[in-house]
Amino acid sequence: MKSSTQFKQDHSSASSPYFSDDVRDFSQVEKSIPCQEACPAKTNVPGYIRDIYEEKYGRAYEINRACNILPGVLGRICSRPCEEACRHGNDNNGDSVAICYLKRSCADLKSPMHRIIEGLYTPTGKKVAVIGSGPAGLAVAHELAVMGHKVTIYESEEKPGGMLMYGIPEFRLPRNLLLSEIENILRLGIDLHTSTMIGKDINLEDLHDIYDAIVAAIGCMKPRTLEVAGEGLENVYNGLDFMKMVNAGQTPYVGEKTVVIGAGFTAVDCARSAVRLGASQVDIHMRKTVELMRIDAHEKVEAQYEHIGLHGLMQPNRIIGENGRVTGIEFLRTRLEQTDRSPYRVSVPIENSEFVIPADTIIAALGQTPDKEVIFNRAQQSLTMEGYFSAGDFVSGSSDVIHAIADGKRCAQEVDHYLTGIVRKKKMVRIEPCSTTDRDRSFDFISRTAMDTIGLSERKAQLTAEVESGFNTEQAYEESKRCYLCNLRYEIDPQRCIYCSACIDVMPKDCIKMVKGIVFEDSGAYQSYETSQYWNQATAISIDNSKCIRCGKCLEVCPMDCISVHKTELVEVDLASESFE
Amino acid sequence: MASNDHYVIAGNGPAGNAALNTLRKNDPESRITIISDESVGFYSKPRLCSYISGRIEEDELFIHEDLSFDNTRLRLGQHIQSIDPDQKIIFLSHMEKINYTKLIIASGSKPSPSPYMTQFMPYLKSITDFHEAKTHKQCIHDAQQFLVLGGDLVGFKFIDMLISMGKAATLILYPQAFWPFVLDSDMVDRITASLEPKGIRIMVNDRIQSIQDADGGYQVATLNHARNEIEEHYCDQVFAFSGMTPNIDFACKKGFDIDHGILVNEYLRTRFQDVYACGSCAQIFNPILKVYQTTIGWTNAETQGEIAALNLLGANQVTRLAPQKYFDLEGVKIKTSWWDDTDENPNPDGDF
Structure with missing residues (x-):
């Protein structure tokens, strides 16, 4: 392979796409495309939004699917x-682009004749068992199947999907959509055994005899409890059990007044249910503040719309009941205090601040922890045994x-390397010259497109009715215009620049700077x-791509044509391929 | 008393000006800067509707504070982008930095538009400050038919103004616009019973489907979810009042403790040394009830502004509860502080 410097030199004036493993290019992509950097799966957000703009919904769907196998769900x-x-x-830039709604758009608006693209490797003859069919288990299974391994999933519940199927309410995630995207994964020849509990229906030792590797992706299914008196009273639920009942079509008792304890998505799901x-x-009551809730602003708005109260700075002290049933809950007020791990704040109870709220139902949605006893107690195995791997919330805790x-x-990828001893892929930056940005400055002033939803009466009338209606093609097009296309890299060629400052005169943001030097990181990155x-x-004179909003004004006024635009894209390339293109 | 202090007050409303007067009186040698994102001086927001209707003149709106002191600088039309409480620096949006030794945040509240309305914002007018009141005054006089959305406390003053001006109006009432206080169905019925005889048509929770320009006015389609019916309205003007929220974006994610407002103790101190918050942007710890309370209203703001300034100067005064604790909303009593377990006799003469 050529060194990064050679790549850079060879292609600095290239008119066709090229690939770079230069640390400066990686760094530039990280700093300039904040949405992609923030995404744990590193989804090419500007790439698929651009495809939506061009009404190529199927292509946009596949860009998503390359990083995350459930675009419609996510x-x-x-x-x-x-x-x-x-x-x-950011300040003075308006509202963020409705990226999530656009992701849904490419799933909703793609053609019914859309073909899934899978870059399959040849079969390896290796067999892998994946325990758990939640999002992590499905992702592991899909990726291994693509790499040519024979995968079997074992799921203890009746249906696949894990928390997606049993934890998230149907009014947020329609089950036909979920099952359809799961089916797209299973079609690669993955076997699925549902209602099969490891340690009960089949032993871990037996799996070791059959499979070359085992992946535990059983999530976090052990609910945290309140640890206060009265928790055993009737009509006190933990959040996950409550949602499992709701999602199984049961109607747990909620009475007139329901108190939910928690600050995350499960708490809001329980409250809305x-x-x-x-x-x-x-x-919803929480120990810390409403600002520190672990949900996005959108969920807060929906909770408010459904008249759900959000109350911070209180923690349960005891649950009160009569004749074995809940009648109320006593709280202590809390205040925030500094921890050693600044800037984290902890809530501490305020002495003698008890107060009681009447309630018919208490739902403790405090999150879950991994239930490692499920697998390991029976088999007396350790986490470090040969051929054993784990993924998702089971490793990281509830996320x-x-x-x-x-x-x-x-x-x-870890399992594949263990089974084959080879590294198949390498991350690189694909760089493609662009003659035009095709982005109008007027796009910057378009308001964020709101999502249409059904009304409160319809939400109450049908438990499972999906609340959000999705964008139509016009809404998706309009919203897609708002993306700054941060994957476009603007650069001024210092050899040709005549320091006329025309670009500085027209810049709408503080994005073009007179530079006297560049500070490098130890890695060599800017x-x-x-x-x-x-x-x-x-x-x-240099363009700060982390501030540039890609309006193209500098490009228009430059008398020396010394500003270049390149589309940059983080990609995985096959190391075995002779050519990256 | 130190004379080389630079006190900065973020906000030019009743809390900020009460703080300013207290600082001048008690530390006349200090340097004081008051920052406002509005381009005009201190005025009475509760009287904006009186100004629009013509009951008072523009000059009567303004509260003429004496700014002739050499040590006081009023910075109008300057938006605070963020605060670094560790370095004691305020960043303005035009990239200027202001260093302070002690800071009082009295930034009040701002409109909280419903996300469902954002796409219609180019068509929606509001009356949240003097600039908007002056801009829209003439068009309000010229218009005959109004559509009013939301109907928070300011919105109801606007409705009263329209009634006094003999205008026709339809109010689409969103009970959650008062969040964190939600109007229940009984309250909505009482408000409806009060307003409809005055010629105001009330619709509850209908959603805007579209707004289009039509014959110098607007054609608005609304959807009633319960009946699944779309209704077309023609109106000359559309105004939206969908609740207020503490105006504290510049403090978010800068280390301040925030629940609904900036959390302060009973002495109005934030978690940062030499930084105080007061008025409707603050959520104040009540040591008797042991709860953080949000307050609204002119009287509360003035009282807190004065106490914040005194404490900044070294006093140790506990915030007093202002006597006014209710606002009369068409016969329905709305508290001026929430999460408050005490129940005083409602006083119908609000100070809004």
Whole structure:
């Protein structure tokens, strides 16, 4: 392989795409494309949004699927770290792009005749058992099947999907969509055995005799408890059990007043389900503050719309009951205090601050932990045994779906290396010259497109009715225009620049700078610019791609045509291929 | 008293000005900067509707504070982007940095538009500050038919103004616009019973489907989910009032403790040394009830502004509860502080 420097030199004036493993290019992609960097699966967000703009929904779907095997699912229930990072949401830039809604759009709007693309490797003859069919298990299974291994999934529940099937309410995630995307994974020849509990229906030792590797992806299914008096009273639920009942079509009792304890997605799911089950007053209480809730702003808005109260700074002290049933809950007020791990804050109870809230139902949605006894107690095995791997929440603790999928993919590559002894792929930056950005400045002033939803009465009338309606083609097109296309890299050629400052005069943001030097990281990557306000100190004029909004104004006014635009893309390339193209 | 201090007050409303007067009086040698994102001086927001209707003149709106002191600088039209409480620096959006020795955050509250309305924002007008009141005054006089969305506390003053001006209006009421206080069905019925005889048509929770320009006005389609019916409205103007939220974006993710507002103790101190918060942007610890409370209203803001300034100067005063604790909303009593277990006799004469 050519060295990175050679690549750079060879292609600096190239008119066709080329690949780079230069640390400076990786660094530039990391810093300039914050949405992709924030995504645990490193989804090429600007790439698929551009395809939606061009109404190539199937292609956009496949860009998503290359990183995450459940685009339609994630387009509905992702925790959206990308949107928090989106530069359109920075100060004075407006609201972040509705990236998650657009992800859903490419799943919803692709042709019914769309063909799934799978780059299959030849069969290896190796067999792998995956325990658990949640997002991490599905991601591991898919990736290993693509690599040519024979995969069998063992699932203890009746249906596949794990928390997606049993933890998330159907009004947020329609089950036909979930099953359809799971079926797309299983079609690679993956065997699925449901209602099969490892340690009960089949022993771990037996699996070792059959398979070359075993992956545990059993998630976090052991609920945390309140650890207060009265927890055993009737109508006190833990969040996961409550959601499993709701998702199984049962109607757990909720009474008039439901109190939910928790600060994450499960707490909000339980509260919104309780509203649909007929509770007239539903409130979520949490130990820390509403600002520190582990949900996105969108979920807060939906909770507010459904008249769910959010109350911070209180922790349960005891649950009160009569005749074995809940009648109320006593809280202690809390305040936040500093920890050693600044900036983290802990909540501490305030002495003598007890107060009681009447309640018919208490739901403790405090999250879950891995239940390692499920597998290991019976087999007396350790986590370090040969051929054993683990993935997803089982490893990291309770996180979210996109983290689980990303970790599943990581685990699959580890398993593949264990089975074959080879490294198949390498990350590189694909760089393609662009003659035009095709992006109008007026796009920057388009308001974020709101998602249509069904009304409150419809939500209450049908427990499973999907709340969000999805974008139509016009809405998706309009929203796709808003993306800054941060994957476009603007550069000024210092050899040709005449320092006329025309570009600086037209820049709408503080994105073009007079530079007197560049600070490098130890790795050799660019860290920051040393800027100057004085012409006599400037050695170059440079575009700060982490501030640039790709309006193209500098390109239009440059008299020397010394500004170049390249599309950059983080890709995985086969090391065995003779050519990357 | 130190004379080389630079006190900065973020906010030019009643809390900020009460703090300013207290600082001047008690530490006349210090340097004081008051920062406002509005381009005009201190004025009475509760009287904006009176100004629009013509009951008072523009000059009567303004509260003429004496700014002739050499040590006081009023920075108008300057938006605070963020605060670094460790370095004691305020970053303004035009890239200026202001160093302070002590800071009082009195930034008040701002509109909280429903996400469902964001796509219609180019069509929606509001009255949240003097600039908007002045901009929309003439068009309000010229218009006859109004569609009003939301209906928070400011919105109801606007409705009262329209009634006094003899205008026709339809109010699409969103009970959750008062969040964290949600109007229950009984309250909605009482508000409806009060307003409909005055000629205001009330619709509850209908959603906007589309807004289009039509004959100098607007054609608005609304959907009633319960009946699954779309209704077309023609109106001259569409105004939206969908609740207020603490105006503290610049403090978010900068280390401040925030629940709904910036959390402060009973002395109005934030978790950072020499940084205080007061008025409707703060959530104040009540040592008797042992709860953090949000307050609204002019009287509360002035009281807290004064106490924040005194404590900044070294006093140790506990925040007093202002006597006014209720606002009359068409016969329905709305508290001016939430999460408050005490129940005083409602006083219908609000100070909004």
